[in-house]
Every structure is written in C-alpha cells, then in structure tokens.
Amino acid sequence: MSTIKAVAARAGVSTATVSRALSNPEIVQPETRARVQEAIEALHYAPNHAAKSLRMLRTSKIMVMVPDVSNPFFSEVLRGAEEAAQGAGHSVLLGDTRGDETREAQYAEMLLRKEADGLIFLGHRMPPSLARVAAARGGHAPLVNACDFSAEHGVAGVHIDNSRAAAEAMGLLYSMGHRRVGVIAGPLESHLTRERLAGVERAAIAAGAERGLTIVHADYTIESGLQETTRLLAAPERPTAVFCFSDEIAVGALSACRARGVACPTGLSIVGFDDVRYARFLDPPLTTVRQPMAEIGRTAVKLLLDILAGEAAPREPVTLAHELVVRASTGPAS
Amino acid sequence: MSTIKAVAARAGVSTATVSRALSNPEIVQPETRARVQEAIEALHYAPNHAAKSLRMLRTSKIMVMVPDVSNPFFSEVLRGAEEAAQGAGHSVLLGDTRGDETREAQYAEMLLRKEADGLIFLGHRMPPSLARVAAARGGHAPLVNACDFSAEHGVAGVHIDNSRAAAEAMGLLYSMGHRRVGVIAGPLESHLTRERLAGVERAAIAAGAERGLTIVHADYTIESGLQETTRLLAAPERPTAVFCFSDEIAVGALSACRARGVACPTGLSIVGFDDVRYARFLDPPLTTVRQPMAEIGRTAVKLLLDILAGEAAPREPVTLAHELVVRASTGPAS
DNA sequence: GATGAAGATGTAAAGCATTACATAAGGGAG
DNA sequence: CTCCCTTATGTAATGCTTTACATCTTCATC
Known part of the structure; x- marks a missing residue:
C-alpha cells in the first residue's frame, strides 16, 4: 500500500x-x-491505522464483551452499542465469552495491550486484571458494565431497576389472584439475579404469599426454561404462574406447557423478562418486562466515551426505565 | 503504561x-x-498492540460485516465466526451495516486503513472499494462472503445450496398435496433470493403447479412476514401453504394466522428457513430448512485465514450441507 | 521602510515493538 | 593453543503518522 x-x-x-x-x-x-x-x-x-494509533495513543475501538452474541437480549444491546460507537467514530471489537473466565481474561488483556480504548462488559464477572485497573483509577477507568451492575466494583454502569421490575412482575401475578408462583431465576452468582430475587421476595411478602413461592435456577436458555418449567408442573402443588428471568426461559416455559397439555394462560400464566423482538409474536403473546436494550447499549457507549474524554466527576450508575408489558400470557388464577 | x-x-x-x-x-x-x-x-x-501491528504489518483482527446483529440468523453466524477467530488468535471487529451502503463503505474503508487483516461480509452487496481490491487480487483478496455468495465477484465464499434447499422445501409442500403456495421471498437485489426463487420455480414446474404460485417480497423481519402473510390470506384464492425465506418471516406468518383465526397447519402450512434456535419451540414447532449457521461462520473465518496465510490456489466457494427439518407447522392440504 | 502578526508549509522527534545483523562468550576439534 | 561453530544477547533500523517547533512569505501598521 x-x-x-x-x-x-x-x-x-x-x-x-x-x-x-x-x-x-x-x-x-x-x-x-x-x-x-x-x-x-x-x-x-x-x-495506516496502526501508525496513527501508535502516535495518538488512541485506537478508536471499544471492546464489548458479551456472554453470548446469539442470545437475542445481548445482541440487541450490542446493536445499540455498535450504533452509538459508529456514530461517535469508534468501532466495536466483539468478545463472546461464553461465560468462560479464561476467555474473559483474554479479552480483558486486550485492553491492557491497548487494542481498545475502553471496554463494556455485559456479564456479572469482572476479570481480575480489570479489577486492578478499576481499583487504581476508580470511576475513571475506561470500563462500563451494562445490565449486571454491582456498585462494589466502582466502575460505571447502566442498568434498569431490576429489583423494582421484578417486584412489579410479581405484583401483576398476585393482583390476578395467583398464590402459588414459580420463579425461574438466573444463576445466583449474578448480582442481577440477586437484585431481582430481592424484588420477588418483597412482592411476595407484600402479598402475603411467601409460602407459595418456589424459586428455581436456570441459565437463561430456552432449554433450561423448558426443563425447569416441566419440573415445576410436575410438582404436587403446582404453581399457577411462573415468572421467568428472561424471555428465552419463557419460551421454554411455553414449550413445556404444550408438551404437558397445560394451556397458557388458563393453566399457567407466564411472565418473561426483556421483551425481545419475538416476545409479542409468541402464542400467546408474552407478558414481559421490557428492558430498553438498544438504549442500554447506547448509554454504555456514551458513558465510556465520557470517561475517555476525561470528564471530571466519577460517574453515577445510570438507571434506565423499564416497563411491564402485559400481553396474553397472563390471566387470572383459576 | x-x-x-x-x-x-x-x-x-x-x-x-x-x-x-x-x-x-x-x-x-x-x-x-x-x-x-x-x-x-x-x-x-x-x-502495545499498535506498535506491534505497525511493525509486523498485521493486526490479528477480522472485520465481520453483518446487516443486523440482532437478527438471530446473523448473530449465530457471527458467533461461529467469533469462536473460530478467537481460536486462531484473532479478534473480531463488528460492523453492523443496517443494510446501509454508506455504512458498508465505511467499514470497507477500515480494511484499507489496515484496521483489520481481512473482511467477512454477510450481505449481498460488496462495497465498491472492496470490489476494486477483489478485482486486483482475485481470489487472493482477504475477503470472504458468507451466505449470499455470487461467483461474479471472484471472492471466496461459504454458503449452502440455496436453490436446492428451496426446491426441497417446496417439494415437501407439493408432496403434501398443496397446490396454491405462497412464497415470501427476500429482496430481489439479493443473489440469494434469486437462487432460492430458481429452486422454487423448478419445484413448481416439477409439480405442475406454477399457476398456483404466488411470490411476494419481504425484508426478512417478523413484521414484514406478518404483513405479507396477512395480504396472502386476504386473497380470494388464498394459498394453503407458505414458504418463508427466513424463520423470522415465518414467525410473522404464524402471527398473521392467529390474528385471522387461521389454524396452522390445518388452515395454512408454514415452512421457514434457517432453523434459528427458537424455531423448534414455536407453536406449532416450525418446519424449516436448517442452515449450519455456526459452521458457516467458522468456515468463513477458516477461508479467510487460509487466504491470509497465502495459500496458493484461489478458493473454490464452499457449499455446506443444509437439512429440511420437518416439524408440525406443515400438514396435508385440506 | 521597518516591525510585527498571521498564515502556510517544512523539519524532525516521538510513539513502541520486532528483527536482521553484529558482537561476545563458550566449547569442541584439530 | 588456535580456529570455528554455536548460543545468547545487544545495536540499531524499520514500520507510518502526527505535531511541536522552526522557517519563510505576505500583508498591514506606524
């Protein structure tokens, strides 16, 4: 050249x-x-970009680390992030970690090698090498957590109010007369899971229905949702409603219902989480908690760029609005 | 540092x-x-990666250009590509083009600026600046097309046999006695669409059912599938089956059926394309043509790395195996 | 006409790692 | 003991761009 x-x-x-x-x-x-x-x-x-980058000490790249690009929730967030990055003259380096710590560490390394100016991570785990950076630079480290934010890291973050969102979802079920409610949560290691569970419990207590609460854990996949729902349906005192921590889990729940001949919502009400693109097109259309996925991605990039621009005050974590979207997968307890 | x-x-x-x-x-x-x-x-x-990259004249990065990351088909291919790249010590630069030529050109530029060693593109359009590179270097240009391959470019590619796959899907419907069949295709500019349509016509002719064929075009979204199916269902001689060029379109078709009170498959048989992760969990589970999405991504990366390694012979386009997966969304014509 | 400011362009250092080539030391063979 | 080969390490050029600083014009002002 x-x-x-x-x-x-x-x-x-x-x-x-x-x-x-x-x-x-x-x-x-x-x-x-x-x-x-x-x-x-x-x-x-x-x-030549390498020469420019070497000279300017900037790469114009943002690393985005997701547990699974092919998960519709993450891919929507990613899309929002990509859009915002592109709009600001940056490009996105994709890291699909598959929830694997080794991969996470590898991608984190890239930040240290200056292959990217900053990093957005969508999992709940912060790689140790980044934790060091964060500890050293506090809120000024070029790190942003999206969705699964935990203040203890001291890094910037974007998320919704998971606790409140979960409480609202449960509130809906209780208000419809459900008393035996199953909750298909995520893994407990995740901060997000614990936040949502706190909301679930608050709602259960408020409704005086703690005894009817059954909490099980899945890994956010359709298959695990299917499996856990099947198990819940087989219980002697089976729940009349389930609250799933993702729409994917809810798809599995719907599938489990069909397999066992349980009608939704008459036999089982189902609430999902995320409102991914196909949620409204399911049969029945899914009641779910909408997260502003693209907005989360865009905001994460915006936060990161602010940090890179050297903005003064350490960032408060940003909380975006969610919305409980009631569709046909929920109905009165029978 | x-x-x-x-x-x-x-x-x-x-x-x-x-x-x-x-x-x-x-x-x-x-x-x-x-x-x-x-x-x-x-x-x-x-x-420092920039210094290394400048000196070595390699970036260890692969640009992957997709029309829409949040589309489940693309995100699965992307995931496969990411996995293979990562395994070979490369990382993935993501370019979400939204089907926009300007964006495509921008991402293509990145290759010229040496921000990536090579580029994989999943759309049907090759940006002009890349066409120049391809013309100059023939099959040795660090370019790979995935899915929507057209030999005229002279660039390496991975795809399935779209024509045969489409013919098989139509053949299934004809063998079930359907005579009035709707086809919800993609945009005609796409080579892939034309390939599939060729297969559709071949099958229609073989079944002597050309007259019953109605072809409409959608843009691969759920919404467009919903809209086109609604239109087909409203026709005086409405089809008894539809073949959708993507599972997303098929989701829209299912939704249209429900909205109009048409049962699937008794009122309308539906065939999708891709076999995305949720296809089997739809109600009814979707009959569809499975594409080996992750494998397509992995193969594209492999091809690209071979080219970068300076392998001698220009690459033949690679054709991977597809599979017609028959589930419950198709049934005999009534 | 001298002085200074403003504007246009050139010179060269700096950014950091890799590697061809040079050098030095050590060991074996004759 | 000398010579040569091997092995370990150092020296310095190279990759390409950006930008502080220097230089040179040109024009306005007093």
Whole structure:
C-alpha cells in the first residue's frame, strides 16, 4: 500500500501537509489541498491505522464483551452499542465469552495491550486484571458494565431497576389472584439475579404469599426454561404462574406447557423478562418486562466515551426505565 | 503504561531480549527469561498492540460485516465466526451495516486503513472499494462472503445450496398435496433470493403447479412476514401453504394466522428457513430448512485465514450441507 | 521602510515493538 | 593453543503518522 510519504512526494509537499490536509483541511491552502487530494486518489492512499494509533495513543475501538452474541437480549444491546460507537467514530471489537473466565481474561488483556480504548462488559464477572485497573483509577477507568451492575466494583454502569421490575412482575401475578408462583431465576452468582430475587421476595411478602413461592435456577436458555418449567408442573402443588428471568426461559416455559397439555394462560400464566423482538409474536403473546436494550447499549457507549474524554466527576450508575408489558400470557388464577 | 524499554531496564537486558522472551521464549536463557518475567509482572507490562501491528504489518483482527446483529440468523453466524477467530488468535471487529451502503463503505474503508487483516461480509452487496481490491487480487483478496455468495465477484465464499434447499422445501409442500403456495421471498437485489426463487420455480414446474404460485417480497423481519402473510390470506384464492425465506418471516406468518383465526397447519402450512434456535419451540414447532449457521461462520473465518496465510490456489466457494427439518407447522392440504 | 502578526508549509522527534545483523562468550576439534 | 561453530544477547533500523517547533512569505501598521 502507499504511504503518506508517497502521497507527499507526488503532491510535492511534506508529509506534514498531507497529514494536515486530511485531519485539518481548513488550515491548508485550497490549491495545495487539491494537489494532495489528487495524489491521495491516484495512489488509493488510506492512512495506516496502526501508525496513527501508535502516535495518538488512541485506537478508536471499544471492546464489548458479551456472554453470548446469539442470545437475542445481548445482541440487541450490542446493536445499540455498535450504533452509538459508529456514530461517535469508534468501532466495536466483539468478545463472546461464553461465560468462560479464561476467555474473559483474554479479552480483558486486550485492553491492557491497548487494542481498545475502553471496554463494556455485559456479564456479572469482572476479570481480575480489570479489577486492578478499576481499583487504581476508580470511576475513571475506561470500563462500563451494562445490565449486571454491582456498585462494589466502582466502575460505571447502566442498568434498569431490576429489583423494582421484578417486584412489579410479581405484583401483576398476585393482583390476578395467583398464590402459588414459580420463579425461574438466573444463576445466583449474578448480582442481577440477586437484585431481582430481592424484588420477588418483597412482592411476595407484600402479598402475603411467601409460602407459595418456589424459586428455581436456570441459565437463561430456552432449554433450561423448558426443563425447569416441566419440573415445576410436575410438582404436587403446582404453581399457577411462573415468572421467568428472561424471555428465552419463557419460551421454554411455553414449550413445556404444550408438551404437558397445560394451556397458557388458563393453566399457567407466564411472565418473561426483556421483551425481545419475538416476545409479542409468541402464542400467546408474552407478558414481559421490557428492558430498553438498544438504549442500554447506547448509554454504555456514551458513558465510556465520557470517561475517555476525561470528564471530571466519577460517574453515577445510570438507571434506565423499564416497563411491564402485559400481553396474553397472563390471566387470572383459576 | 510501561513500555518494553522499562522492562528491559529493570531486567538489565536489551529490549530485543524482552521481545524474544515473550515471543520466542526457548531461545533465551532460563535465568534471563526469569528476570524478564519478573520485570514484566512487576511493571504490569503488556506489549502495545499498535506498535506491534505497525511493525509486523498485521493486526490479528477480522472485520465481520453483518446487516443486523440482532437478527438471530446473523448473530449465530457471527458467533461461529467469533469462536473460530478467537481460536486462531484473532479478534473480531463488528460492523453492523443496517443494510446501509454508506455504512458498508465505511467499514470497507477500515480494511484499507489496515484496521483489520481481512473482511467477512454477510450481505449481498460488496462495497465498491472492496470490489476494486477483489478485482486486483482475485481470489487472493482477504475477503470472504458468507451466505449470499455470487461467483461474479471472484471472492471466496461459504454458503449452502440455496436453490436446492428451496426446491426441497417446496417439494415437501407439493408432496403434501398443496397446490396454491405462497412464497415470501427476500429482496430481489439479493443473489440469494434469486437462487432460492430458481429452486422454487423448478419445484413448481416439477409439480405442475406454477399457476398456483404466488411470490411476494419481504425484508426478512417478523413484521414484514406478518404483513405479507396477512395480504396472502386476504386473497380470494388464498394459498394453503407458505414458504418463508427466513424463520423470522415465518414467525410473522404464524402471527398473521392467529390474528385471522387461521389454524396452522390445518388452515395454512408454514415452512421457514434457517432453523434459528427458537424455531423448534414455536407453536406449532416450525418446519424449516436448517442452515449450519455456526459452521458457516467458522468456515468463513477458516477461508479467510487460509487466504491470509497465502495459500496458493484461489478458493473454490464452499457449499455446506443444509437439512429440511420437518416439524408440525406443515400438514396435508385440506 | 521597518516591525510585527498571521498564515502556510517544512523539519524532525516521538510513539513502541520486532528483527536482521553484529558482537561476545563458550566449547569442541584439530 | 588456535580456529570455528554455536548460543545468547545487544545495536540499531524499520514500520507510518502526527505535531511541536522552526522557517519563510505576505500583508498591514506606524
């Protein structure tokens, strides 16, 4: 490929002028600029990013670490992040960790090697090497957690009020007369799970229905939702409603109902979480807690860019609005 | 951050030795290596990637351009690609184009600026600046198309036999006695759409049912599937079956059926395409053409890495196996 | 006409790691 | 003991761009 030197030679100027013509056109004389432009086009010149990055100590890249890109929730958040990054002249480095600590550590390393200016992580675990960075720089570390925020890390974060959202979902079920309610939660290691469970319990206590509460744990996949729901349905005193911590789990729950001949919502009311794109198109359309997924992604990027721009005050975690969307998968307890 | 120079100073060796200790440990004396290692850890040294990349003229990055990350088909392919890239010591730069030519061109630029070693694109359009590269270097350009391959570009590609797959799907419907069949295809600009339509027509002719064929176009979204199916159902001689060019479209079709009180499959048989993760959990479980999504992603990366490794012969496009998966959304024509 | 400011462009250092080539030390063979 | 080969390490060039600082014009002002 051609270098800036070749362009400079062809245009009969110095490399400095070429550089200026590209990054600061108004300070070079129009005729000079035109000559440079001609040379650039003739030689198909494109500035070498590595050299630029080395010199400027910035990469214009943001690493986004997700547990599973093919999960519709994460992919929507990712999309929002990608959009915002792109809009701000950055690009997204994708890290799919599969929930694996080794992979997480590897991606975290990339930040230290300066392959990205900052990192957004969507899991609940912060790799140790990042924890060190965060500890050293506090809220100014170029790290943002999305969704599964835990204040103890001292890093910036975006999330919804998981506790309240869960309480509202449970409240809906209780208000419809359900007393035996199953909750298919995520893994307990996750801060998010614990937050939501706190909301669940609060709602159960408020409704005086703690005794009817059954909590089981799944891993957010359809299959685990199917399995746990099947188990719940087989119990002697089976629940009349389930609250699933993701729409994927809810899809599994619906599937379990069909397999056992239980109608939804008459036999079992189902509430999901996330409101992924297909939730409203399920049969029956799913009652669920909508998270503003794209907005979460965009906000995470915005926070990160603010930090990179060196904004003064350490960031408060941002809480975005959720919404309980009532559709046809919930009905009165029979 | 600390540099290799700092490490060298602390370990009492030259920077060359530090570099060797990292990339070629066996050629440095164990004691020296240990001293270097100690210094690296003490200083939390991590090699600056920009410098390395500048020097080595490689970035260890692969750009993957998708029309929409949040589409389950693309996100599965992406996941496969990410996995393979990661396994080969590369990382993935994500470009979500939203089908927008400007964005496509922007991401293509990144290849020219050497922000990535190669590019995999999942749309049907090849940005002009890449077409130039491809023309210049033929099958040796670091470009791979996944899914929507057109031989005319002269770039490497991975795909399934779309024409045959479509013919098989239609064949299933015809074998079940359907004569009036709707096809909800993708946009005609796409090579993939034209391939599949060729298969559709072949099957229709073989079944002597061309007259009963209605072809409409959607954009692969649930909403467009819903809309087109609604339209088909409203026709005076409405079809008894529809073949959708994606599972997302099929979800829309199912939704349209429910809205109009048409039972599936008794009132309308539905065939999808892709076999995304939730297809089998729909109600009824969706008959669909399975594409090996993760495998497509992995193969695309493999092809790209082969090209980057400078393998001799220009690559033949790779055709992977598909499979018609018959579930409950199809039944005999009534 | 001299002085100074403003504007345009050039010179060269800096950013950091890799590696070809040079050097030094150690060991074996003659 | 000398010479050569091997092994371990150092020296310095290289990859390409950006930008502080220097230089040179040009023009306005007194």
